[in-house]
Amino acid sequence: MSIRLRLILICIIITILPAIPITFIVKNLLEKSFNVGLSATVSDALEEGMSVSRRLLAQLEIEFEYNIQEMTADLSPGRPNASSVNVTFEKYIESHRIDGYLVALPGESEASEQKPGTVPQALATFAQQPAFHNLIQSRDISARPTHQIDRGDLNFFETRDKAVQLALWTPTGADGGGFLFYRKIDPEFLASAQRLLDGRQIYAQLRLAQGALSESFFYPFMIVYGIILLVALLLALLMAEQMASPVRHLSEAAVAVSQGNWQVQLKRETGGEIGRLIDSFNLMVSRLDSQQRRLLDMEKVVGWREMARHLAHEIKNPLLPIRLAVQEMRDQYRGEDGEYRAFLGESTRVVEDELGHLQRLVKEFSTFAKMPGLSPTMGSIEHLVSDLAKLYPQVETRITADSTLPEFPFDSDQLRRVFVNLFDNAMSVSPEGRETKVSIEVKRNLDDAVIVFSDNGPGIPAENLSRIFDPYFTTRRTGTGLGLALVKSIILLHQGTIDVESPEGGGAAFSVTLPLSGPRAASDNTSKQEER
Secondary structure (H helix, E strand, O other): OOHHHHHHHHHHHHHHHHHHHHHHHHHHHHHHHHHHHOOHHHHHHHHHHHHHHHHHHHHHHHHHHHHHHHHHHOOOOOOOOHHHHHHHHHHHHHHHOOOOEEEEEEOOOOOOOOOOOOOOHHHHHHOOOHHHHHHHOOOOEEEEEEEEEOOEEEEEEEEOOOOEEEEEEEEOOOOOOOEEEEEEOOHHHHHHHHHHHHHHHHHHHHHHOHHHHHHHHHHHHHHHHHHHHHHHHHHHHHHHHHHHHHHHHHHHHHHHHHOOOOOOOOOOOOOHHHHHHHHHHHHHHHHHHHHHHHHHHHHHHHHHHHHHHHHHHHHHHHHHHHHHHHHHHHHHOOOOOHHHHHHHHHHHHHHHHHHHHHHHHHHHHHHHHOOOOOOOEEEOHHHHHHHHHOOOOOOEEEEEEOOOOOOEEEOHHHHHHHHHHHHHHHHHHOOOOOOOEEEEEEEEEOOEEEEEEEEOOOOOOHHHHHHOOOOOOOOOOOOOOOHHHHHHHHHHHOOOEEEEEOOOOOOOEEEEEEEOOOOHHHHHHHHHHHHO
């Protein structure tokens, strides 16, 4: 399973795991909340309140009917008028301490065609009276049962909102519309009763829709959480890709390195641990590449040394017999031919000169074939090149050094041979009549010391740059091609590297890199290879 898929699964699990308990908790809380609001206690309280309000309203209606019947019975026989009725009722109300009763004016003799709201026909004679209008205020009126009494007819009415109770008394033999009595119910009581009724209706509706209502709250929660989960998944995909992409590239690069590609370098696109891991990988591959090239160079040097040893042996053995034979030929001639004697002497001199050249070549072969042992000691590379530059007063030398470069272990004798060879090489390639100039830069690069040796010679052709350190390769007539090869072998013994560049303007720049840790590991490994 890839790391990208693992990261996505981890993010999904982290997002979903809390959803399971949260879902149950939210659903349980919703159910408990509705159960508290729709409990039997609330239902009983609403029912009890409605029952009490109905009983009180019924008691007020019965009381109103009783009082009207009792008051009309107290009137004297005959045809009562408005004044006598008002006087009688005022005394009754005062004696019984009844609040809220008013006696209306008698009805008109003829009914009006205009009626406020829905007015029963029996009340038509009161329709145009201002007092009636103020009392009813366009409310609908409904009739209640009619009572027959000894003094006439007694009809009861009420507004549909129960706010006003009406009683129409039509005395026996009355020509008009009779007398209208009313009583107003306390509006606060009616409002409370209405609120109880509305609450009971709402409660009943909630009770019927409890399940659907709970789901109406629960499903939006699930939708919102689902959106959050989707957003989390998208973020997980983005983060997983950002985290997995460098790791995937790192894995692919590691595979490439394992297959022999030592030039792999990853681009750092992120910081943190991944960025440091990429930097470490690039540094590791660079060092592996450097070590691999160093090992290849060492293998080449070992092969060339073996060849040099063999050539030195094969050339050295016949030199002495040849020299003795030529000298013997010259010394044994007893003839009188002066011309021949001169020819023989010149030939002998030429052969001896060439034999001398061969002896020097054998000596160089022997020197190259014998890998010198290193004796590293702590020292300053700046002091070494400064002291060496004093031996070449004919060369204009400019030295720049990094003050942060510490002393480190190296074999001063062997490195001296390196820079002597570079100085000699710079002088040998410098054109006649032109002053030789050398620039030496000593600096530090992380855990390495870097020495850049530049000259003002004609430069090195591009096609020769890759072969400049090969043994026996030289462009000079008297050269052996072993000087730079020996330089490279010494640098390799110090576990360092040497490279050369030739700018377009001329000159050559040799860059020597030496580890600040010292050459001991390299020399030990080389000694072991020699022993094998």
